[in-house]
Amino acid sequence: MTFQFNEETFRGDYTYFNSPAAVQRFPFPFDQDSYMYSVNIERHPGGPKGSPFEFAFDVDEHYVSEMKDREITLAEDPMRCQSLPHMELAGWDLLELIMVSKARDYPDLFTLTRDGNQWHWINKPLGIDKKFTFLDPTTLPCGPMEYITRQAQGDFALLHEREGNLWLDAGMITSQADWSLDFDVGMNFFEWHAPVPKARKMGVFDKALKFLLAVDQEQSYRRLNWTMTVNPRLDTSPENYHKWGPEKRTITPENVGAKQFLRVELQTFWRLPRSNALAFPIRCYLCSLQDLATVPKWGRRLHRVLRDIDPDLADYKGFAVNQETIVSYLSQFDDGAPTSAGIFPD
Amino acid sequence: MNKLTLEVTETQQLSPLVKRFRFEHPDGSALPLFSGGAHITVEMPEGELIRRNSYSLVSDPYDGSGYEIAVRREDTGRGGSRYMHEKVSEGDLITVSAPKNLFQLDLRAKKHILIAGGIGITPFLSQLRQLDLAQAPFELHYAARSRKEAAGLAMLPEAAHIHIHISEEGKRMDLGEILDGQPLGTHVYTCGPDGLIKAVADQAARLNWPTSSVHSEAFTAPPPGEPFEVTIASTGQKVRVKADQSLLEALEAAGIEIDYSCRGGACGRCETSVTSCEGRILHHDHWLSDDERAEQTKIMPCMSRFKGTRLELDL
């Protein structure tokens, strides 16, 4: 492993930063100079070496600080982690998936030794050394889903399939883009997507549900979603809107490059073996406009995408109020040269 | 579709018509675990034809050392089960899909009642292991005509909550007695002939059970039938479906990719629109509603056939 874990915060003084290497591997979501809603789904894991797609669960320089931020959010609001009783088995499935993947993909950071159901887990970055009995919740300090997602970046939703629908019956949600687990837990797929404008009418969700129900074991997928956030804040929940909403109004032409972040969600979909539940991890990556513009292709492209975007989408993605400032800032990086296809830097 | 190539390591005749097969990874590595009620799709190549049937896994879902299925020989079928019985022996390699589950337990239930008729016992064999491990309360009722035919007997443990109903011995299953007086929050699962599934649903409805507590699995192998022909709307290509072939198999053989999962008319994945139909679609699936069937604008190629002069598919 060639990175160091950053000392940084995602609230208050916002000391979050990306190293130059982290900028280079940022999951830039636009593969062309314009953006249309599309279902850009690919198999996962798999991607260029060093990219956030290479491994099942990407671990990067923000790992330790993100886990600290999750701890703060949970201490303030324990309801951000909930699991209905029938989801415990799915929690064990998820714990196994994450431990096995991390130990395989990052052997310097994590080790897992298994002797039947007697498991020994070592998480070096977080200083955890734990022996426990798999499938026996009394041997862990909390439920299996909470235990493992306190050690894994990103939000996690566990979906239970019944009556031809998916039900959000468990989750760890502390870095959501404006949606609320407490409000949504126990809801089915259509109910928890209800606030998204127009999409229901477009039939997007019927298709998405069909796709999700068809995700099979041993066959996982990913897609990228994006939005914009002012300041590198993970917890942009509706409950805390009063804390982060007003920050949108602090953008000026002078500070937009540093304060306006592109927020990318790497969403993955996994069918879990024992429970047949679906795991839906949503990993969040943040990068400031000024850092993104250090990659010439991305500076040009982001300018074009945000300039030409459908006004409704700008509104939905939460940056309509600052769109002009953002676009005029980005215009300095766009010399009109053509860009290459695909999302990766040239 | 994720596939595994496995070795047949055991075969066992359980009854005159039912044979059990065990598959293991040739290099001994562990297979993906699964959930109670899951199935795998088995490929059966014969000449240039590849048949694919889905069979419930009957082995322990938490044991990755091998997969087991139990296959009932259907002599009037398309030939898939006969192939399994006659052509497959220990040491052979066989291609199967990763496990999929269209008949999972609802773990919210306070209690589970499992009702099996005949070969319908198979999905419950993995479910009852899952229930045992979860220490969830359940009852299993298994109905068969005669002891000799009851292949499930050899695979079922003896336990107070496992009830065997052999009609030849005068012990018929009484659904009223089984379902009446069960605690609130009980779920019932049925697998077996259509008549049994309907009888359980009717009884549950009479007792005012919510429909979300009543589950069934009815998928069977596709039936054979008279040959017919379909036209592919986009290309005008004509595809002939042989008597012992399903429409899905014929389309695959012609190089036309269709999405599928269960291959038994239960999952809805293969649903295909019909752009023109002069004749009658023989719907054998459990997916389309009565109205959809009558309209003849949709067909489930994994199960259904056609009788008439022209059937054009929106492919």
Ligand code: FES
């Ligand atoms: S493949 Fe499942 S209904 Fe046809």
